[in-house]
Amino acid sequence: MYPDSLQGLIDELARLPGIGPKSAQRIALSVVKRGPNDARRLADALVDAVTKVRPCRECFSLSDGELCPVCANPARDPAIICVVEGERDVLAFERAKAFSGRYHVLGGVINPLEGTSPEDLHLKELIERLRSSAVQEVVLATSATVEGEATARYLARLLEPSGIKVSRLATGVPAGGDLDYVDEVTLGMALEGRRQL
Amino acid sequence: MIVESLRASGFRNLSRFEIALDPGITLIFGKNGQGKTNLLEAAYASISHRSFRTSDLVSLINENDEYSRLESNITLAGGRRADLVNVFSRSDRDRVQLNNRIVKGRKEFDRFPVVAFVPGDVELSRGAPSIRRDFLDGVGAYVTTGYSSLIASAERLLRQRQTLIRSSNPDITSLDVFDSRYAEVSEQVAMEREAVVAQLDPIAGSIHRWLSGGEEKISICYRRSWEGSCNEQLFKARKEDIRKGTTSYGCHRDDLALEIDGRPMRSFGSQGQARSFAFSLKLAAANLIEKTLNETPVVILDDIFSELDEERVARLLDGLPKYQILISHTTIPPVGLEMRTLEIRQGVVRV
Numbered sequence: 316m317y318p319d320s321l322q323g324l325i326d327e328l329a330r331l332p333g334i335g336p337k338s339a340q341r342i343a344l345s346v347v348k349r350g351p352n353d354a355r356r357l358a359d360a361l362v363d364a365v366t367k368v369r370p371c372r373e374c375f376s377l378s379d380g381e382l383c384p385v386c387a388n389p390a391r392d393p394a395i396i397c398v399v400e401g402e403r404d405v406l407a408f409e410r411a412k413a414f415s416g417r418y419h420v421l422g423g424v425i426n427p428l429e430g431t432s433p434e435d436l437h438l439k440e441l442i443e444r445l446r447s448s449a450v451q452e453v454v455l456a457t458s459a460t461v462e463g464e465a466t467a468r469y470l471a472r473l474l475e476p477s478g479i480k481v482s483r484l485a486t487g488v489p490a491g492g493d494l495d496y497v498d499e500v501t502l503g504m505a506l507e508g509r510r511q512l
Numbered sequence: 513m514i515v516e517s518l519r520a521s522g523f524r525n526l527s528r529f530e531i532a533l534d535p536g537i538t539l540i541f542g543k544n545g546q547g548k549t550n551l552l553e554a555a556y557a558s559i560s561h562r563s564f565r566t567s568d569l570v571s572l573i574n575e576n577d578e579y580s581r582l583e584s585n586i587t588l589a590g591g592r593r594a595d596l597v598n599v600f601s602r603s604d605r606d607r608v609q610l611n612n613r614i615v616k617g618r619k620e621f622d623r624f625p626v627v628a629f630v631p632g633d634v635e636l637s638r639g640a641p642s643i644r645r646d647f648l649d650g651v652g653a654y655v656t657t658g659y660s661s662l663i664a665s666a667e668r669l670l671r672q673r674q675t676l677i678r679s680s681n682p683d684i685t686s687l688d689v690f691d692s693r694y695a696e697v698s699e700q701v702a703m704e705r706e707a708v709v710a711q712l713d714p715i716a717g718s719i720h721r722w723l724s725g726g727e728e729k730i731s732i733c734y735r736r737s738w739e740g741s742c743n744e745q746l747f748k749a750r751k752e753d754i755r756k757g758t759t760s761y762g763c764h765r766d767d768l769a770l771e772i773d774g775r776p777m778r779s780f781g782s783q784g785q786a787r788s789f790a791f792s793l794k795l796a797a798a799n800l801i802e803k804t805l806n807e808t809p810v811v812i813l814d815d816i817f818s819e820l821d822e823e824r825v826a827r828l829l830d831g832l833p834k835y836q837i838l839i840s841h842t843t844i845p846p847v848g849l850e851m852r853t854l855e856i857r858q859g860v861v862r863v
């Protein structure tokens with residue numbers, strides 16, 4: 316029903332995560348209406364990002380160069396490393412502006428059902444980093460899922476011989492939220508992880 | 513809680529219908545194969561997004577339809593209203609709406625208690641342990657906060673562990689981690705289930721005494737599959753587990769022991785005792801759920817008259833005046849109780 320070229324664009328867009336067939340149509344039509352200049356800018360940005368972005372040599376977060384902005388920043392505390400599952404978690408921490416240390420992106424979690432084993436994660440590189448630098452604390456910030464929890468345990472065992480302090484991210488109540496609306500599991504964990512005032 | 517009205521389309525053999533339900537007893541009658549159980553199942557599924565007959569929810573959809581839609585209007589304790597829409601789909605994801613908002617996960621359903629007694633429940637006494645665990649977990653989900661997600665974690669961990677031990681060269685540290693997590697969660701599950709049993713046991717005992725006219729004494733007791741530390745036992749069993757590809761210890765191997773007059777039901781109970789035992793357990797569950805949630809469960813009794821003798825049924829219905837009850841039977845039974853009747857013929861509900 317659409318011309319082939321437009322349908323081709325819709326199909327490509329619909330392959331992207333989070334974009335259903337309807338959104339793909341809407342985006343494609345809007346791109347066509349905006350004209351060739353806008354489209355070229357978009358195409359350039361796409362190609363630019365895809366060719367330039369690569370994993371950071373140190374932490375495997377996304378980067379334009381050898382080192383990501385965090386690893387390249389001498390003001391970031393090298394003594395504390397926050398271990399996360401994916402690149403998006405780094406962005407979340409950075410938006411929160413609450414962490415002044417550095418990151419290490421695992422690139423997943425241990426998940427036998429999906430065939431992800433420890434060798435598939437950036438674990439060796441983490442051990443290497445810990446060996447070659449003066450890291451004093453590792454914060455395990457994998458998610459609170461069954462696999463995220465197991466991965467945190469795995470890391471804790473792996474790091475035990477090193478004597479480095481290992482902590483686990485507390486799970487808690489969202490700030491500014493009504494306690495009424497917090498699910499009971501989160502509330503229970505928040506209670507377990509309470510601290511003295 | 514009371515289901516005030518129920519609308520259904522595309523559900524099994526039933527023609528599209530809309531019925532208002534009474535707060536008391538409603539009898540659904542009709543000859544066999546007309547759709548009585550289907551109607552009960554529709555009521556059950558509309559407030560639980562489950563079936564008491566199958567875990568394959570696609571089978572609820574009429575063979576000529578793409579999806580099945582159930583709508584119910586509910587009045588909760590204190591007069592609060594809730595409108596539920598359940599859509600079971602052949603090709604799409606199932607959908608649930610509560611008061612016009614899409615809900616995800618099972619958690620919301622823990623507020624809408626329903627207890628069903630069906631002929632297959634005799635299996636509670638004689639069937640596999642999983643039937644008794646499922647029963648306990650069904651009750652636990654209503655009466656213990658966080659119960660459903662605890663069970664979900666246990667199931668997920670077990671699947672991960674099973675995958676690991678069946679893989680060609682399992683990573684030992686991964687196995688250590690999944691074993692210790694599964695053992696930990698199993699201990700938690702066992703504790704929660706034991707807490708449910710501790711509450712259920714005295715209620716079931718007194719209900720059964722009343723139902724049997726003071727003749728029989730029943731008791732239930734939770735049996736863990738391990739002694740001492742689950743983690744240690746799992747660790748000791750690992751070699752054997754890897755060889756067999758199974759997991760020997762954990763909450764998936766636990767059982768609920770049922771006793772009648774001090775003897776195990778499994779080997780000593782008669783068919784009739786199995787029926788009434790199951791019945792007492794279900795009623796005790798309804799009772800416990802009501803006490804804990806401050807909400808009366810909807811009670812569904814499929815083919816109860818062929819399960820229990822008339823005297824027991826009369827005593828039973830008499831003892832359940834405050835629950836909304838839906839019963840099925842082939843005819844209008846000769847029980848001197850006030851009830852509303854709905855006839856069902858070839859899938860058509862006649863008010």
Ligand SMILES: [Zn+2]
Pocket residue numbers: 371372373374375376382383384385386387
């Ligand atoms: Zn970096």
